[in-house]
Amino acid sequence: MNLTDLTACQWRDALREGRTSSREATDACLAAIERLNPILRAFLSVDADGARRCADEVDRRRAAREPLGLLAGIPVAVKDNMCTADGQPTTCASRILGSWRAPYDAHVVERLRAEGAVIVGKTNLDEFAMGSSTENSAFGTTRNPWDTERVPGGSSGGSAAAVAARMVPFALGSDTGGSIRQPAALCGVVGLKPTYGRVSRYGLVAFASSLDQIGPFGRTVADAALLLQATAGHDPRDSTSVSEKDQPVPDYLAALDEPVLPLRIGVPREFFGAGLDPEVEAVVRAALAVYERLGARLVEVSLPHSTEFAIATYYIVATSEASSNLARYDGVHYGRRSSDHADMIDMYMRSRAQGFGDEVKRRIMLGTYALSAGYYDAYYKKALRVRRLIRRDFEEAFRRVDCIMGPTSPTAAFRIGERAADPLAMYLSDVYTVSANLAAIPGASLPCGFTRAGLPVGLQILSDVFTEDRLLRIARMYERETDWSGRAPPLAAGPTARRGGAA
Amino acid sequence: MALSREEVLKVATLSRIRLTGGEEERFATQLSAILEYVDKLRGLDTEAVEPLAHALPIHNVLRPDEPRPSLAPDQALGGAPERAGDCFKVPRVLDEDAGA
Numbered sequence: 338m339n340l341t342d343l344t345a346c347q348w349r350d351a352l353r354e355g356r357t358s359s360r361e362a363t364d365a366c367l368a369a370i371e372r373l374n375p376i377l378r379a380f381l382s383v384d385a386d387g388a389r390r391c392a393d394e395v396d397r398r399r400a401a402r403e404p405l406g407l408l409a410g411i412p413v414a415v416k417d418n419m420c421t422a423d424g425q426p427t428t429c430a431s432r433i434l435g436s437w438r439a440p441y442d443a444h445v446v447e448r449l450r451a452e453g454a455v456i457v458g459k460t461n462l463d464e465f466a467m468g469s470s471t472e473n474s475a476f477g478t479t480r481n482p483w484d485t486e487r488v489p490g491g492s493s494g495g496s497a498a499a500v501a502a503r504m505v506p507f508a509l510g511s512d513t514g515g516s517i518r519q520p521a522a523l524c525g526v527v528g529l530k531p532t533y534g535r536v537s538r539y540g541l542v543a544f545a546s547s548l549d550q551i552g553p554f555g556r557t558v559a560d561a562a563l564l565l566q567a568t569a570g571h572d573p574r575d576s577t578s579v580s581e582k583d584q585p586v587p588d589y590l591a592a593l594d595e596p597v598l599p600l601r602i603g604v605p606r607e608f609f610g611a612g613l614d615p616e617v618e619a620v621v622r623a624a625l626a627v628y629e630r631l632g633a634r635l636v637e638v639s640l641p642h643s644t645e646f647a648i649a650t651y652y653i654v655a656t657s658e659a660s661s662n663l664a665r666y667d668g669v670h671y672g673r674r675s676s677d678h679a680d681m682i683d684m685y686m687r688s689r690a691q692g693f694g695d696e697v698k699r700r701i702m703l704g705t706y707a708l709s710a711g712y713y714d715a716y717y718k719k720a721l722r723v724r725r726l727i728r729r730d731f732e733e734a735f736r737r738v739d740c741i742m743g744p745t746s747p748t749a750a751f752r753i754g755e756r757a758a759d760p761l762a763m764y765l766s767d768v769y770t771v772s773a774n775l776a777a778i779p780g781a782s783l784p785c786g787f788t789r790a791g792l793p794v795g796l797q798i799l800s801d802v803f804t805e806d807r808l809l810r811i812a813r814m815y816e817r818e819t820d821w822s823g824r825a826p827p828l829a830a831g832p833t834a835r836r837g838g839a840a
Numbered sequence: 841m842a843l844s845r846e847e848v849l850k851v852a853t854l855s856r857i858r859l860t861g862g863e864e865e866r867f868a869t870q871l872s873a874i875l876e877y878v879d880k881l882r883g884l885d886t887e888a889v890e891p892l893a894h895a896l897p898i899h900n901v902l903r904p905d906e907p908r909p910s911l912a913p914d915q916a917l918g919g920a921p922e923r924a925g926d927c928f929k930v931p932r933v934l935d936e937d938a939g940a
Contacts, residue, residue: 440915534896547894576901577894642884649878660855667856670928671919681931686858698857699870702848705855706871719881721891726884728895760870761877777895802896 340365342825345506345560348411352399359399359410363392363455366412369504370457373828377480379489379499381417382425383458388412391455398453406452407567414499414508417459418466419443419551420540429542430474431464433666433673433692443540444575445509445551445568452567457505460495464694465663466511466544468492469519469766472757473696480753481524482826483792487750490520490766493554497524500554501793502829507555507564511541513548514651515745515770518782521554522745522795525784525821527561527812528554532802533777534579535586536565537572545658546577548651548774556822558783558813562589565805579803587806596814597807601738602628603638608743608769610644620794621744624785627818628742636738640730643772647727648764651771653707653720660704666692699760728776735801740811743769745782745795769797779805783812784821793821842872 340362343351351357367385374380395410415421418429420439427439442450449456463473471479471494479494481487482502489498493510497520500508510517512530521528529552536551543549553564569586572578604625609618625635642650668674668688675687693701707716734741747768756763773780779802782795796815800808816822843851848868852859859867913926922929 437919440911440918534898573903577896577898579896579898645880646884649881652874653878653881664856668921669930670916671921674921678931681933682856683858684931685856686853689856690858690860693857698855699867699874701855701857702851702867703871703874706843706851706875709851709854715882716878718891719886720878721893722886722889723881723884724895725889725892726886728892761873764874775895 339503341369341503343506344557345411345555345563346557348506349563352410359392359395359455360389362410363388363412363457366457366505369502373502373504376485376828377482377498377502378477379460379479379495379502379504380414380458381428381430381461381476381495384423384425384456387423388455388457395453395455407563408449409453411454412457412505413449413454413564414458414460414496414505415446415449415456416462416493416496416508416510418462418511418542419446419509420542421446421456421459423456425459427459427542428476429465430462430476431692431694431697432475433689435673437671439540441540444537444572446540448568454567460493460499460508462495463492464697465542465659466492466513466516467659467696467700469515469763470756471495471520472753473694475694478753481750482829483525484750485828487752487792488523490523490746490750492516494520496554497521497526497528500524500526500556502826507553507560509551509564509568510554511549511551512774513545514655514774515767517552517554518770518780518795518797519746519766521782522797523750523793525793526554526556527558527781527783528552529561529565529781529805530773530779531565531569531805532779533774534577535584535779535803535805536568537570537575537578539572539574543662545655546662547658548655550774558809558816559590559593561781562593562809565589584803589806589809592806593809593813594817595810596631597739597811598632600628600633600740600811602633602635603734603738603741604635605638605640605643605741605743607640607644612747612765612768613744614748616788617744617747617749617794620786620788621796624796624815625742627815631814631818638734638738638741640734640772642723642726642730644768646723647772647775648768650720650723650727650775651767652703652764653716654724654775656700656704657707657717658704660701660708663697663701696760724775727772731772731776731778739800740808741799743797745769745797749788749790749792749794773799778802779808781808781812783815785815785819786821843868843875
């Protein structure tokens with residue numbers, strides 16, 4: 338067994354028991370990255386020296402019996418839209434930031450460091466988190482480890498691929514309309530979007546401020562729970578982060594193996610309609626059957642505003658917020674400044690034209706249009722009213738069921754280039770995921786099988802606000818009956834690690 | 841809702857994005873298709889529904905008006921494309937004969 342086959346929880350145990358060192362773990366990951374990143378392009382930057390220094394320091398502290406954090410010595414990756422002040426760039430996969438170095442760490446990055454995690458590098462994404470395939474990265478697309486002609490999903494494609502290919506045991510991503518859950522599904526890993534407000538957005542480069550959330554990727558539910566534990570909680574620097582008096586952070590790991598029974602699972606008819614690939618449907622329904630065997634009851638529910646109307650709502654609300662958030666990239670204070678401008682306004686216009694990719698330009702223009710005089714009521718305000726209807730759909734459903742399940746993505750991973758020419762076709766990849774962001778509820782994707790072509794399929798589980806502990810237990814129920822995380826993509830197998838005494 | 845080339849140009853100007861070459865045509869087509877899709881919201885009756893800007897009931901989060909440490913000038917200016925002392929250097933904003 339390769340060292341990199343260990344899960345984060347297994348690393349934690351092996352490190353505690355002295356069967357391996359953090360330096361060994363880190364070197365194993367760095368070797369895997371060196372071997373696989375030229376093929377997969379999951380990482381935009383790798384900080385080998387910094388990682389080794391951090392690992393050595395944890396090993397020293399452990400040997401000296403000094404107190405250690407929750408993630409002590411475990412390698413982790415961070416999506417490149419989260420600020421790291423350690424000398425690595427924070428690019429958001431955009432030319433407009435290029436080699437920008439953040440002057441501060443994001444809250445979640447501070448948390449990782451405080452808990453002793455070893456940050457090995459920054460992962461690739463769709464530019465400014467806008468996309469569902471990572472093809473919108475200005476620095477090349479990431480490839481799906483299960484089939485390198487296919488996309489890993491997006492926008493957190495780099496983090497999903499890095500975990501799936503066992504380059505790191507876990508990673509952080511961000512989810513605004515499905516950007517953790519959908520790549521998790523396409524790459525066959527666990528991905529969780531917490532309730533809005535559960536994890537601080539301070540230092541997460543803003544795309545849509547009322548929708549963005551940071552969350553974990555892991556190969557197992559326990560690994561995702563561990564990373565969530567380290568990052569959840571109030572942060573006074575994010576005024577939308579929920580107070581722990583109102584919503585204390587539970588222990589996500591303590592009761593993880595306790596099944597949730599009785600369990601009523603809502604199955605929305607709208608999540609099984611036209612556009613869903615029949616193979617994906619069959620795999621997901623087989624997963625639902627496993628829950629039934631465990632004693633859960635499937636209940637048909639309706640979320641009438643949650644699919645097409647949610648996509649329409651999302652592409653007005655998110656783009657409107659983005660048009661405001663991305664106004665700061667103007668060449669004045671940081672980032673790319675044009676060199677051929679005639680005056681200040683021209684500087685804005687050229688810097689942005691040269692620095693932003695097409696998808697970012699499209700979304701900024703859409704948002705600007707939706708907010709502009711004469712259109713604000715018909716588009717933006719209308720979308721906000723429908724947002725309330727979407728939230729009500731979930732409130733009503735959660736009166737009758739404990740969670741909602743369905744496919745995370747209507748299809749398995751599509752080919753690179755297949756949807757690039759049709760923005761709308763690309764947007765529909767998020768048809769089952771966007772409603773959770775609009776309603777602020779948490780959601781996770783867990784691997785539940787493969788298509789005949791060997792492509793992963795994800796089961797999406799949604800639950801009520803601030804019930805991540807229950808959601809994780811529900812996910813764990815299924816995971817215990819199956820072993821999808823044991824299957825590695827063929828290119829991740831291979832002698833990448835030194836022989837060690839671990840596990 | 842089809843966007844004309846002129847409307848795209850107007851939106852691009854508001855967005856402070858300079859469009860060149862065939863971009864106006866291309867974006868007009870793509871944006872029109874997306875706007876046509878989002879128009880399906882018109883079919884929903886939202887007469888009695890209040891807008892929901894924020895899905896969680898968090899309001900007016902304030903802190904005491906006390907100065908706190910923030911970025912040092914060198915940190916803040918660290919990414920400046922052009923710097924003059926402790927200032928970000930930018931193209932002239934005012935006309936030469938605007939008031940001092």
